Amino acid sequence: MKSYRYILDKSSRKFPCPVCLKKTFVKYIESETGEYIAGNFGKCDREANCNTYILPPLETRCCFVPAESIQEHKNSVLIIQEGSKFYFPKSLVFETLPNGCFIAEFILSSSADFKGLKWSETDFRYYDSTNKNLTFQGQENSVIQGKQNKALEPVYFPVSVFENTLKKYNQNTFIQNLLNTVCYPFSPEDVEQIISLYYLGTVTKGYRKGAVSFPYIDKNRNVHAIQVKQFDQSNQTTGTDKLDKVILNGLNQLNKQLPEWLTKYITYGKQEGFYNCLFGEHLLSKYKQNPVALVEAPKTAIYGTLYFGLPEDPENLLWLAVYNLSGLNFKRCKSLEGRNVLLFPDLSKTGKAFKDWSSKAKKLQNLVPNSKFSVSDLLERNATEEQRVKGYDLADFLIKQDWKHYRKETTKTKSNEYSGITNRIEKLRNKIKEDANRIEFLRAEISRMETAFIQAAKECKIEWYRPKQYYSKQMADIKEFIYWTE
Structure with missing residues (x-):
């Protein structure tokens, strides 16, 4: 395909x-x-x-194929890699470089003719018939000297523009829903911590006024993109945007000149992509011990944190998001080196989302050093057909339930509980000590009574079988007590 x-x-x-x-x-x-x-x-x-x-x-997606040499051969391109030869139709080779070339991904992944060929699934570009860049020098079988595209300098959101979103939460529909209108409203303290953790913001002007902003910040604190989400009163998404687009639209309506950073940012994003890191990636440096929960959308990551607890506890999950279903790739996940990662894909009608992420999880585990990727089948096992068709995510299930039932007990509560347990253990020790002394006394009493009984039997010339009927009721009770006590 x-x-x-x-x-x-x-x-x-x-x-x-x-x-x-x-x-x-x-x-x-x-x-x-x-x-x-x-x-x-x-x-x-x-x-x-x-x-x-x-x-x-x-435009066709093409992946990089490293090569020792690349040669033109009639209507084909010959690639030599580690001594092996591979022939590709020239129409499917879109750019040649000194150390390899970019070839249409579909031919690399679907043809059995290229078994053993090494190529990068994560290093890709898009081409059409007008921007092919093949340079052949000499005659047939000559080595191709490709011309490498100069990589663009990364362009990020200016700090001042980003910081301008961190205000007016009383106008933010998403935030106000969390505090007031969801089935089980969250405490203001928890919501404030979520805002502070993920730097959630508010769009205060334009056609997305009142929408929440989800910034994608990398480990070095660079803001790659700011996603904008509009929600209704039931916290269901009604619109999705990017902040740069909202700003662009507003400036165009006012006939104002675009700032230089915005022009560069859009140009860079169109070539290299906008969402090049995980939502919440900046938290990885601060919370180095927590296992990671990875979901599709930032909203789901927010709900996961609110329901299962903040990452201050190293045993709690650190909730991050990849942006969308196809956003799970090495480019974004390379920051998860050394982490245990649990994936929660959204539901889909045919289970495609779960299958895709399960397949990618295996590849990522081999690509990301010292990592472990596993996929939760919780939704797949419990969802109805209607929920599959609607594409429910974890947040859709959580929001209908009381978050208090999911939270771990606070340290204070645990401390009180441990103190109570300690007291109970001490009382139990004392009781066992008392019971042990009583048992020793009873053992001695039984031995004394048995000796007296044997002596009496001998004097009466009765054969000693110790039948039960010869025991007094007191001795039987004592025996029974010791049995159950031990």
Whole structure:
């Protein structure tokens, strides 16, 4: 199956068709980020009456293949790797470099002809027929001298722009829902700690006013992207955006010049991607001992922390998010070196999400040093068909239940409990001591009575069998007491 940069949106969302104007137009999205692409690229669902289909540039995902030498051979490209030869159609080789080349991923992953070929699943780029970069020097079988693209300097959100979101939580629908409208509202102290941990913010202007912002901050405190989520009063998502897009839209409406950082940021993001780290990644440096829980969306990570406890306790899970289903990859997860990671994929109608993440977890465990990746099947085992179709995530299940039932007891409560247990143990020791002294006394009493009974039997010339009927009731009771006590 071919991997393209742009794919048709598979959600139920529709837009007005640019031709028939009916709200039946399915737009294209970026396959990596899930964001809608600019322009009227998409397909009208009214195939019989409209049949509008506007294709975007069909960019192909290509992965890097290291090579000792690369040669042109008629209509093919010969790659020599560790002494082995591999031939590829020239149409599927999109760029050549001094140390390798970029080849269409679908041919690398689907063909048995390239068994043993080494290639990188995490080092990829997108190409179309207009930006191929193949340079051949000399005649047939000559070594290719490729020209390497210069990597762009990383561009992050300016600190001042990021810090400007950290305010006006009284206008933040998501935060106010957590405090007031969810089935089991959370304490203000817990919500304040969540805001402080993850640097949750508020969009105060524009068409996303009142939305919550989820910043993606790496270990070095660089802000890669700020996702914007709009929620209704039941805390269900009604809109998804990026803060740079919200800012861009606002400046365009006011006919203001774009700041230099925004232009550079958008240019960089389009080539290298926006969400290049985990949501909550900055917490890994602070909480070095905690096992990690990895989910798709930041909202689910927030709920996980609120329900299962803050990471101050090293036994608690540290909840992080990858952005979306396809966001689970080495580029984001390389920061999880040395961690135990538990994955919680969302539900899907056919179980595709669970299967995809289970497959990727095995690969990541081999790629990320000293790590352990495992996938929870909790949702898969307990979900109804309706919940699968709706794509429920862990947060959808948790929010209907009282978070107090999930929290570990506080240190104070534990201290009181341990103190009580200690007291009970001490009392038990004293009782055992008392019982031990009493048992010794009873043993001596039994021995004395048995001796007297034997002597009496001998004097009466009665054969000694110690039948039960000769025991007095007192002796039987004593025997029974010792039996149950021991």
